[in-house]
Amino acid sequence: MRYIHCLLMNLILCFVLCGLANGQPQISVFPVSPPFGNVPHGDPDIRGTKTVFSTHGISGTRTIGSGGDYGTLKQAFDSINVNYISDTLRLVLIDSIYHEPQLLLQLASGLPVPPPLIIAPLSGSAHISIADSSGEEAGIHLMNSPNVRFDHIRITLDTPSGWWTVVRLEGTFPGTQFSHVDLDGGSASLGIEAFADSASLEVRGCTMEHVGAGMYLGGLMSVTMAHSIISNNLDFGISFDACAGAVRIDSNIFDGNNAACAAMSGTIQGRQLSFSNNTVTGYRAIGIEVDGFSFVEPSFTAPMAKAL
Numbered sequence: 001m002r003y004i005h006c007l008l009m010n011l012i013l014c015f016v017l018c019g020l021a022n023g024q025p026q027i028s029v030f031p032v033s034p035p036f037g038n039v040p041h042g043d044p045d046i047r048g049t050k051t052v053f054s055t056h057g058i059s060g061t062r063t064i065g066s067g068g069d070y071g072t073l074k075q076a077f078d079s080i081n082v083n084y085i086s087d088t089l090r091l092v093l094i095d096s097i098y099h100e101p102q103l104l105l106q107l108a109s110g111l112p113v114p115p116p117l118i119i120a121p122l123s124g125s126a127h128i129s130i131a132d133s134s135g136e137e138a139g140i141h142l143m144n145s146p147n148v149r150f151d152h153i154r155i156t157l158d159t160p161s162g163w164w165t166v167v168r169l170e171g172t173f174p175g176t177q178f179s180h181v182d183l184d185g186g187s188a189s190l191g192i193e194a195f196a197d198s199a200s201l202e203v204r205g206c207t208m209e210h211v212g213a214g215m216y217l218g219g220l221m222s223v224t225m226a227h228s229i230i231s232n233n234l235d236f237g238i239s240f241d242a243c244a245g246a247v248r249i250d251s252n253i254f255d256g257n258n259a260a261c262a263a264m265s266g267t268i269q270g271r272q273l274s275f276s277n278n279t280v281t282g283y284r285a286i287g288i289e290v291d292g293f294s295f296v297e298p299s300f301t302a303p304m305a306k307a308l
Contacts, residue, residue, distance in 0.1 A: 058079065062092070064092065092120065098129065101131055102136055103140045137162070142170070163186065177204070180204070183209070188211050191213075191230070192216075208230045220245075225249050249278060256281065
């Protein structure tokens with residue numbers, strides 16, 4: 001048994017060294033429960049080790065749709081999930097509409113931060129209609145998937161009930177961007193749900209409609225929303241939950257349809273805060289309500305804010 005353990009560990013080391021020599025990661029080894037430890041005889045215990053093989057680097061331009069490199073967006077995501085992005089990857093939507101199941105993008109653990117992944121139509125705008133296929137309650141789920149950009153896309157949920165959010169962002173996802181994206185939730189509770197310890201999100205020129213609330217943002221380090229429209233009918237436009245760092249909410253329209261509570265609410269601790277040129281209508285309670293507001297002053301300067 002000890003000989004087998006040593007042989008297997010040597011093989012793993014060879015794979016890692018070969019991957020580094022070729023300039024691309026080929027294998028990732030990291031402990032999972034139970035923790036990595038030693039068996040009574042002193043042999044390394046590899047039973048608590050998860051091995052992830054990344055066998056193929058994907059980059060360049062790949063077309064999605066009839067006659068394309070991938071027939072559906074799900075096929076493209078599934079391929080990315082079991083491989084890795086070696087350089088900027090553009091998924092070009094060549095059809096006008098896509099009927100997809102619920103989509104999951106989850107990049108391989110243990111790999112470096114990947115280059116950008118850009119999802120955009122060949123021209124104009126593309127429509128992605130998502131069916132409830134797994135009961136996850138999210139149309140598109142990005143897990144630990146940084147540097148992903150959606151551009152000029154309309155995303156709709158094709159059933160009227162049972163959805164929680166159109167898009168869910170979870171884990172580590174710095175550099176995530178939505179540009180000129182229309183999120184139609186039908187009757188979903190949220191347009192975008194994002195929660196992480198280290199992540200950033202940009203929303204520019206987008207619309208969120210037919211949702212109970214626009215965005216729930218938890219633990220993000222950087223948030224930018226500009227020139228966008230949130231039309232919600234139940235609760236809040238944006239809810240901040242312990243967001244820190246730079247928060248910029250500029251030149252947007254918040255429409256509560258005379259039913260929702262607050263355009264913006266929650267807890268923020270930041271160094272660069274900007275709320276400007278926003279139009280707020282139709283909220284029953286208040287435009288902006290921020291609890292536990294904390295302002296971090298720059299060093300060696302006069303106070304810029306005072307809590308009363």
